Amino acid sequence: MRPLFSVFSLILIVVCFSGAVSAAQPAPHRVLLVLGDSLSAGYGIAQGQEWVTLLSQRFAREAQPVKVVNASISGETTSGGVARIKPLLERETPAWVLIELGGNDGLRGMSLVAMEANLQAMVDAVEESGAQPVLLGIKIPPNYGNKYRSRFEQVFVDVAERNDVALLPFLLDGVGGIDNLMQADRIHPNQQAQPLIADNVWEFLKPVMVKRDN
Template sequence: MRPFLFSLLIIFSCSFSFAQKKLIVLGDSLTEGFGVAKEAAYPAVLEKKLHEAGKKEWTVINSGVSGSTTASAVTRMKWLYKSKPDAVLLVLGANDGLRGLKIEDSEKHLAEAIEYSQKQNVRVILGGLYMPPNYGAAYTGKFKKMYESLSKKYKLTFIPFVLDKVGGNPKYNLADGIHPNEEGHKIIADNIFQVLKGEL
């Protein structure tokens, strides 16, 4: 009887631990998976890669909303954090840049989101983005530096460019040249996984 009870305890403990950790991916249409199936968007692919690597306790929640800017981050977090996540991957700013919004405002919004998360004891992983070169060297350079500065200031796990090998490559994007196709999402998931596999 005792061995049987012990086995049940082990099974229960393993099942319980596997369901305990949540990673929210807070982003815009790039995260939502505009133009591809939900299961083909990079958060779903990332979860699969984590599970294949033995990190089955992690659930990755796709919280991408098309059109979102950095200004929406804290408001969305206040709602999403009711589910008690363990970590958030913050991938916002693309729409700010494409609309030519002031980088100072974008940085302020991201800083507020990071500080809010840290106060809630939710670990922040920051995903960096670049702007196309046609926006001018001054703007693109300042935009890139924004993420680097925030990651250093708040001592965050940092993915310098989540769209590495995908951004600007027609092979991995839809016809609009902005949103990744399924193959692009696979590469993005791998870019993120290569950083997180030793961190989570």
């Protein structure tokens, strides 16, 4: 009986050890997808210093199991976002999608009706995939006139309210229009501004992500 007892003991030890290892494994990472333009792609910024990367590093420091995927392209418009979003959703299977698009539509004086329809189409695609859409708003320079600027900014508000989607009204809050935080083109924030933008998004996202988990 002694050899048989030894075999059972060994099996029990292996099972207990395996259970302990499984319990110690970290939670799987969930994906946060960023779909944006040059503001998120890091135009004019040293690689690894753009706000999206800094946000990813913040999740790591806070021991949050979130993988940030940056699918931003300089020059992207809302129509480009619509064309790319479904393949991105299928490939990345994100839990959250930050939609940071519309700035180039505004700068090019494109149809705000079309811009709103495109943002709505992206929100719909994200929700259909089971992910949570989040809007990052932007503002355009004053030389576009108060009427167009006001209508442009209202598009983000309307889409957010209609779909009960979280909206950060101005991605560059505390950065835009400040000389020492902007590049020479007065449109893109410089490297010094990137941590501030990352902080803006981090503080905005914390309650949004908690709400989803609850």
